[in-house]
Amino acid sequence: MKYTLRQLEVFLATAHYENLTRAAASLSMSQSAASSALKDLESQFDVQLFDRVGKRLQLNALGDSIRPRAQALLEQASSLEEALARHQGTGHLRVGATLSIGNYLAVEIMARYMSEQEGARVELEVANTETIVRKVANFELDLGLIEGESRHPDLEMVHWRDDELVVFCAPDHPLAGKPWLSDDDLLDAAWIVREQGSGTRQHFDWAMHGLLANMDIKLELQHTEAIKRAVEAGLGLGCLSEITLVDAFNRGRLVPLPVPHRDFHRRFYFALHRQKFRSTGVERWLELCRESTQGLE
Structure with a gap:
């Protein structure tokens, strides 16, 4: 295999921050090490993944096309690591919820999720539909619970409850x-x-x-x-x-x-990225959401 998971982490962090210094800091790396990892990834395949505009690194068409697959690969590697360490533990989740859902429904689901296994954690971000959709599409959240509808081409909208x-x-x-x-x-x-x-x-x-x-x-x-x-x-x-x-x-x-x-x-929806790997934790969270509606519909 010509690439490493670390190289993919640097690639994805750079795509997110559009700045190598900030990407390196987010991965607790030196800028030189991050720069070397990115250069090695590009040189091994004789490709360019970013357009360099001053200090800003912007994904080009090739970089944008492989980003979802790189993210999915890292998610699978992370899920495997969690399974080996915790014997199929559910692990850490980043969940976004719109205000009504976040303030009145998500906290109870989060409590059930975290009580099932010691060490499981949930980061819950509460914002409006537009913000949650953007962050799920940008791989900043594992899934979203939203009140509005979205036609974002990268997202799958799954009906949750009325x-x-x-x-x-x-x-x-x-x-x-x-x-x-x-x-x-x-x-x-x-x-x-x-x-x-x-x-x-x-x-x-x-x-x-x-x-x-x-x-x-x-x-x-x-x-x-x-x-x-x-x-x-x-x-x-x-x-x-x-x-x-x-x-x-x-x-x-x-x-x-x-x-x-x-x-x-109206309907509430799960917002899921079409190309993001769905970990054991994500699947369990969806199950708990569906269980919470039993008897309501």
């Missing part, structure tokens, strides 16, 4: 207690909603087709709790996943507003 957005208001809002809201009600109200790039905002915009251009979007906030507090303070109506509102409804702090003629049904 969800419903709910329109809501403060108990003393003029619309509270109304049997249902008409389109005129929706247009007359002020709204506090999620930011562009979030899955919740994506589906809210779809559900409000034909009205959106004339709606009063008063605030766009990145966090569900901030939206709930703003609505509770009487600043307007909100629209969030039902999983984020159960406690507030039970306590009477917020009340749901039926909008039966608008489609607020």
